[in-house]
Amino acid sequence: RNQPMRGGFGTGRSFGNRAALGNKFEERNNSGFQRDSTGDSQSRSRTLSRRGAGFQEGNCSERSGTQRRGTGGFRGGRGGFGQSHINENEQQEQQSGSIFISRRGGFGGPTGDNDNNKSRGFGRQGGYRGYNEEVIAGSGRSSWKSDGENEDGDYQGPKVTYVPPPPPDNEEAIFAHYQTGINFDKYDTILVEVSGLDPPPAILTFEEANLCQTLIKNIAKAGYSKLTPVQKYSIPIILAGRDLMACAQTGSGKTAAFLLPILDHMMKDGITASHFREQQEPECIIVAPTRELINQIFLEARKFAYGTCIRPVVIYGGTQTGHSIRQIMQGCNILCATPGRLMDIIGKEKIGLHKVRYLVLDEADRMLDMGFGPEMKKLISCPGMPSKDRRQTLMFSATFPEEIQRLAGEFLKPEYLFVAVGQVGGACSDVQQTILQVSQYSKREKLVEILQSIRDERTMVFVETKKKADFIATFLCQEKIATTSIHGDREQREREEALWDFRSGKCPVLVATSVAARGLDIENVQHVINFDLPSTIDEYVHRIGRTGRCGNIGKAISFFDSVSDSHIAQPLVKVLSDAWLEEIAFSTHGMGFSNPRGNIFASVDTRK
Numbered sequence: 001r002n003q004p005m006r007g008g009f010g011t012g013r014s015f016g017n018r019a020a021l022g023n024k025f026e027e028r029n030n031s032g033f034q035r036d037s038t039g040d041s042q043s044r045s046r047t048l049s050r051r052g053a054g055f056q057e058g059n060c061s062e063r064s065g066t067q068r069r070g071t072g073g074f075r076g077g078r079g080g081f082g083q084s085h086i087n088e089n090e091q092q093e094q095q096s097g098s099i100f101i102s103r104r105g106g107f108g109g110p111t112g113d114n115d116n117n118k119s120r121g122f123g124r125q126g127g128y129r130g131y132n133e134e135v136i137a138g139s140g141r142s143s144w145k146s147d148g149e150n151e152d153g154d155y156q157g158p159k160v161t162y163v164p165p166p167p168p169d170n171e172e173a174i175f176a177h178y179q180t181g182i183n184f185d186k187y188d189t190i191l192v193e194v195s196g197l198d199p200p201p202a203i204l205t206f207e208e209a210n211l212c213q214t215l216i217k218n219i220a221k222a223g224y225s226k227l228t229p230v231q232k233y234s235i236p237i238i239l240a241g242r243d244l245m246a247c248a249q250t251g252s253g254k255t256a257a258f259l260l261p262i263l264d265h266m267m268k269d270g271i272t273a274s275h276f277r278e279q280q281e282p283e284c285i286i287v288a289p290t291r292e293l294i295n296q297i298f299l300e301a302r303k304f305a306y307g308t309c310i311r312p313v314v315i316y317g318g319t320q321t322g323h324s325i326r327q328i329m330q331g332c333n334i335l336c337a338t339p340g341r342l343m344d345i346i347g348k349e350k351i352g353l354h355k356v357r358y359l360v361l362d363e364a365d366r367m368l369d370m371g372f373g374p375e376m377k378k379l380i381s382c383p384g385m386p387s388k389d390r391r392q393t394l395m396f397s398a399t400f401p402e403e404i405q406r407l408a409g410e411f412l413k414p415e416y417l418f419v420a421v422g423q424v425g426g427a428c429s430d431v432q433q434t435i436l437q438v439s440q441y442s443k444r445e446k447l448v449e450i451l452q453s454i455r456d457e458r459t460m461v462f463v464e465t466k467k468k469a470d471f472i473a474t475f476l477c478q479e480k481i482a483t484t485s486i487h488g489d490r491e492q493r494e495r496e497e498a499l500w501d502f503r504s505g506k507c508p509v510l511v512a513t514s515v516a517a518r519g520l521d522i523e524n525v526q527h528v529i530n531f532d533l534p535s536t537i538d539e540y541v542h543r544i545g546r547t548g549r550c551g552n553i554g555k556a557i558s559f560f561d562s563v564s565d566s567h568i569a570q571p572l573v574k575v576l577s578d579a580w581l582e583e584i585a586f587s588t589h590g591m592g593f594s595n596p597r598g599n600i601f602a603s604v605d606t607r608k
């Protein structure tokens with residue numbers, strides 16, 4: 001109870017689901033929020049709880065298109081009661097406020113129940129000075145991008161000095177992995193299409209890739225014995241030095257598909273020795289849209305580079321910039337970064353770009369859409385960045401809308417290869433999808449009913465807004481379901497704790513916004529529940545892809561409200577029927593198949 005990070009709502013403490021958790025599951029207090037040492041804060045908590053209910057049942061528009069961000073206001077980042085601003089570009093936190101809780105202490109009040117435009121608080125920063133971090137007065141500049149995820153801790157708001165704990169470095173932890181599922185072999189039957197001139201032939205085994213010995217050892221230690229389709233095709237393409245855009249279903253091994261050939265090249269061609277220097281010159285830059293995902297990619301890179309002289313480094317927003325710089329200065333061959341932090345570090349001249357030979361965009365469609373596209377364009381035109389002819393550019397995702405494929409052309413050599421594994425943008429067929437028609441007002445009841453029936457099975461519940469994530473997580477805690485939450489307004493430390501509590505099974509339910517929709521690879525997630533359906537079908541595909549990974553079976557249940565979800569009905573029918581037909585075809589023929597038009601690919605290489 002004395003740990004600041006578990007602090008409840010009240011002066012100098014943060015409020016959040018952890019607080020609720022602490023309360024419900026550790027302190028056995030019934031108020032729903034953590035009790036502070038004074039009775040005062042508890043009464044405030046009760047007020048908060050009522051307001052929470054008001055939020056859920058009020059008339060606030062959840063998809064209003066504008067968003068509050070930043071410093072203060074409702075969980076508004078890092079200030080206490082400061083002003084919050086609207087960033088028109090941000091898309092995720094759209095609910096007008098009826099609850100105003102500062103992250104770092106105290107609470108503010110809404111200026112009006114349906115005030116979508118601004119909120120005022122009382123001051124700029126709360127009194128909380130947390131574990132491993134401090135609050136420094138900041139300007140609260142607007143976020144630079146549209147993600148709903150305030151990706152970068154430096155460009156907006158007060159500086160954050162959170163230093164993430166180093167990952168465990170014993171061999172057992174580095175190579176910890178989960179088992180492939182019963183459907184892993186089914187991957188062999190999936191149709192793959194490669195387009196572009198002179199693609200190298202696919203390989204069938206790791207041995208055929210002729211990778212260096214250390215890599216082969218690491219692959220074995222990681223428990224990989226067979227290639228997945230995206231690996232069979234992408235590894236030889238990357239080894240041949242070709243640019244690549246690859247699209248393969250969620251959970252099918254895209255990360256290793258780019259890491260292994262890059263590491264092999266780096267081992268064989270040699271790298272700059274990793275030693276202390278003010279400015280480092282990495283050979284490879286990998287960019288991904290969220291902090292947790294880039295951290296995961298870094299851990300994979302570290303695993304496969306184990307025992308070599310290649311040093312991967314990860315930097316991301318929400319952590320102390322000085323820490324990122326120190327990590328880089330100790331040597332950096334592979335830089336894994338979120339876009340905001342990357343540009344910041346380049347601006348500080350801690351990274352020189354002229355040795356970059358590989359540029360990887362994971363979740364490439366997201367990296368090139370309106371949110372991140374401008375940053376990526378800046379990156380490729382930074383001084384020193386080799387032109388596309390002199391670097392290898394690789395893009396991976398499970399979805400690749402055609403308009404984004406066209407944009408991607410600017411980053412890739414014209415003769416790039418396009419690999420489509422199964423249907424581009426199709427859902428993973430190992431996920432059993434269920435759609436339930438549930439009205440807004442029955443959703444909570446239905447959620448509790450489902451969670452009580454599946455008991456302790458690990459479940460991710462997706463909601464549309466950050467505020468709702470807090471609200472639903474708190475509500476579930478009150479229903480005695482151990483829950484935590486992750487969203488872009490939680491501090492990085494809280495986000496990492498939430499993920500850890502979920503991974504470890506301490507909290508088997510994770511309520512999340514779309515910030516957790518892409519890429520996260522968490523063992524044993526058996527269910528995904530779309531409490532709110534997302535605004536796009538691609539987002540749906542990524543969300544449900546958090547389960548049913550690597551040949552394991554998963555279940556996804558989506559609440560469909562005919563009033564608010566009609567926009568997604570049509571694409572949803574397509575995704576469902578494609579998955580269903582695919583399942584029938586596999587079970588009937590046990591092999592790849594074509595539809596009557598001779599093409600099962602939902603979209604293809606746009607150059608055709």
Ligand SMILES: Nc1ncnc2c1ncn2[C@@H]1O[C@H](COP(=O)(O)OP(=O)(O)OP(=O)(O)O)[C@@H](O)[C@H]1O
Pocket residue numbers: 177178180223224225226227228231248249250251252253254255256397398518519520521545549550
């Ligand atoms: N050949 C393989 N054999 C066994 N396990 C594998 C293999 N390739 C990848 N995996 C494991 O499968 C899991 C999913 O891989 P990964 O996260 O790379 O999927 P992904 O295709 O990038 O998914 P997403 O689209 O959700 O980002 C990881 O735990 C990874 O270690």
